[in-house]
Amino acid sequence: MSNKELYSPEGLRLDGRRWNELKSFTCKVNTHQTSSDGSSYVQQGNTKVMCKVNGPLEPKSKANSNNNNASITVNLNIASFSPVERRKRPKSDRRIKEMMTILEKTFSETVITKLYPRTQIIVDCYVLSQDGGILSAVANSVTLALIDAGIAMYDFVSSINVGLYNNSIPILDLNHLEEGDMSFLTLGIVGKSEKLAMMLLEEKIPFDKLETLLGIGISGAQRIKDLMDEELRKHGKLLISTAAS
Amino acid sequence: MEIITISKFNNNKGLNDEDEEMEDVSNNDQIVTPGELITEDTVWMRGHGTFALGNKTYSSVAGTILKVNKLLSVKPLKGRYTPETGDHIIGRVIEVGNRRWKVDIGARSDAVLLLGSVNLPGGILRRKSDTDELTMRNMLKEGDLLNCEVQSLFQDGSASLHTRSLKYGKLKNGIFLSVPRSLIIRSKNHSFVLQGNVSIILGVNGYIWIYKTPTVDNRLKTDSTASTASKLQSGVMGRQSGYQVGSGSVSLTRLEEESSWEIYSDKNDENISDAIRSNIIRYRNAIQALAHSQIGINESRINMAYEASMAYGSLGSLTEPEVMENISNDVLNGEKMRGS
Numbered sequence: 001m002s003n004k005e006l007y008s009p010e011g012l013r014l015d016g017r018r019w020n021e022l023k024s025f026t027c028k029v030n031t032h033q034t035s036s037d038g039s040s041y042v043q044q045g046n047t048k049v050m051c052k053v054n055g056p057l058e059p060k061s062k063a064n065s066n067n068n069n070a071s072i073t074v075n076l077n078i079a080s081f082s083p084v085e086r087r088k089r090p091k092s093d094r095r096i097k098e099m100m101t102i103l104e105k106t107f108s109e110t111v112i113t114k115l116y117p118r119t120q121i122i123v124d125c126y127v128l129s130q131d132g133g134i135l136s137a138v139a140n141s142v143t144l145a146l147i148d149a150g151i152a153m154y155d156f157v158s159s160i161n162v163g164l165y166n167n168s169i170p171i172l173d174l175n176h177l178e179e180g181d182m183s184f185l186t187l188g189i190v191g192k193s194e195k196l197a198m199m200l201l202e203e204k205i206p207f208d209k210l211e212t213l214l215g216i217g218i219s220g221a222q223r224i225k226d227l228m229d230e231e232l233r234k235h236g237k238l239l240i241s242t243a244a245s
Numbered sequence: 246m247e248i249i250t251i252s253k254f255n256n257n258k259g260l261n262d263e264d265e266e267m268e269d270v271s272n273n274d275q276i277v278t279p280g281e282l283i284t285e286d287t288v289w290m291r292g293h294g295t296f297a298l299g300n301k302t303y304s305s306v307a308g309t310i311l312k313v314n315k316l317l318s319v320k321p322l323k324g325r326y327t328p329e330t331g332d333h334i335i336g337r338v339i340e341v342g343n344r345r346w347k348v349d350i351g352a353r354s355d356a357v358l359l360l361g362s363v364n365l366p367g368g369i370l371r372r373k374s375d376t377d378e379l380t381m382r383n384m385l386k387e388g389d390l391l392n393c394e395v396q397s398l399f400q401d402g403s404a405s406l407h408t409r410s411l412k413y414g415k416l417k418n419g420i421f422l423s424v425p426r427s428l429i430i431r432s433k434n435h436s437f438v439l440q441g442n443v444s445i446i447l448g449v450n451g452y453i454w455i456y457k458t459p460t461v462d463n464r465l466k467t468d469s470t471a472s473t474a475s476k477l478q479s480g481v482m483g484r485q486s487g488y489q490v491g492s493g494s495v496s497l498t499r500l501e502e503e504s505s506w507e508i509y510s511d512k513n514d515e516n517i518s519d520a521i522r523s524n525i526i527r528y529r530n531a532i533q534a535l536a537h538s539q540i541g542i543n544e545s546r547i548n549m550a551y552e553a554s555m556a557y558g559s560l561g562s563l564t565e566p567e568v569m570e571n572i573s574n575d576v577l578n579g580e581k582m583r584g585s
Contacts, residue, residue, distance in 0.1 A: 057353065154296065236309075236322050239539060
């Protein structure tokens with residue numbers, strides 16, 4: 001795939017989106033009500049992610065027990081059938097470990113952990129299909145599952161990735177072909193603010209372009225926050241109506 | 246749709262306006278999500294589910310606003326069980342420890358059941374001795390289910406339980422079922438005798454026990470002789486680990502009668518008929534159907550769901566999603582017809 005085709009002169013990308021358009025975003029909460037305290041399913045384009053939260057509960061081992069805070073453990077499972085070409089990734093894969101650490105750190109800051117001393121919150125994420133933006137899809141689904149579990153949080157964490165094409169054109173919400181061909185950063189913001197809760201940049205990006213990319217990413221993530229919020233309210237209304245009946 | 250979104254927008258805007266804000270806060274069905282500004286007014290005290298930045302109060306969970314006098318809190322839509330004194334709950338022993346059992350009650354932290362808070366076999370009331378401590382595992386061991394009440398809460402919110410009543414204690418002759426705890430509403434009574442020789446305990450923590458109704462005359466007729474025999478036997482066994490006061494004698498009071506070693510027995514009754522067994526399963530699946538559709542569970546709904554399930558002969562078919570939805574629709578329609 002040559003670099004040229006990723007972004008046509010008419011301003012269209014491979015999948016027909018403009019530079020600032022998001023992949024179609026759908027989400028559901030409370031998908032696994034019997035096997036978890038909170039659960040969610042997020043679909044961003046062809047990236048499909050599922051998340052289950054259990055907790056706060058008694059820590060499985062003393063090592064996970066903190067006298068002042070809840071400890072958050074994130075497990076990330078990337079199914080071997082999820083990429084375009086079947087590939088088995090061991091759980092010890094460095095990149096997977098890195099993502100788990102990022103998620104743990106991000107959500108330890110966002111969850112009000114001091115309310116749940118000596119407990120553990122276990123977050124299990126499953127990537128079922130990947131088409132770019134795994135980390136952001138996972139972060140979004142963790143947010144939804146934590147809220148569904150009724151765990152107190154300061155705000156949403158909504159996440160998106162944004163790339164730089166030809167060192168000049170910023171492109172929002174990359175798919176896997178675009179991810180392979182340009183440098184990109186993944187960011188997560190706190191609620192509707194412009195505060196960053198998470199940021200991952202694995203390649204080089206010219207410093208003077210960084211601010212533009214962040215600005216575009218932030219507005220994209222704020223849109224995602226709105227969509228998640230909408231779904232949560234819809235689900236909440238439904239719950240209240242059945243409980244009242 | 247357009248109108249709805251506009252009015253919602255106005256609601257959010259109105260939060261800055263003091264008059265409208267009071268109205269907003271009192272609206273119980275309004276859903277808030279984490280990070281949402283609830284009020285800028287400082288007259289409110291901040292309760293659970295909220296946090297403050299400066300003068301502003303924000304929600305920290307997704308739920309509905311609840312205000313009691315000047316206390317403002319957000320009631321989460323869902324969440325783990327938080328024990329309260331007096332709750333009738335079901336728990337599972339996970340550890341036998343130093344003069345206490347650790348019990349899983351589906352809460353944030355495990356509850357403790359102190360050796361001093363259980364009825365001794367034989368029903369004698371006295372201080373628990375070292376011998377009792379050594380026989381703790383004979384009473385309750387890991388994996389046992391028990392029916393108990395929250396006696397008190399510790400500083401960190403974990404619970405201390407007790408089983409000091411004849412209605413509490415070890416569970417047998419039945420099946421365990423766990424449902425989302427939000428579906429069970431705290432009420433005066435949590436144990437019911439249902440039709441079909443089946444009884445049920447709806448633990449406030451979402452744990453449910455469905456079991457064969459204990460037969461009183463059975464206990465009087467056959468049990469008195471059997472329990473005397475077993476008591477003599479347990480007296481013999483007891484002597485191996487130490488002398489058990491009252492365990493060898495024939496009981497005089499009802500407390501003593503009913504709290505012999507029988508109450509800690511691991512053996513189910515021998516006379517549980519197939520009919521009772523299938524009734525228990527039918528109730529279990531009927532309750533599962535209610536839980537599947539997120540309908541609150543109470544005695545009358547269980548009965549209605551049970552009756553609705555009678556339309557399906559096979560017990561196995563009750564676990565199919567369509568059937569579960571049909572049953573819960575029948576229950577809701579039935580309630581509408583009766584006007585309740």
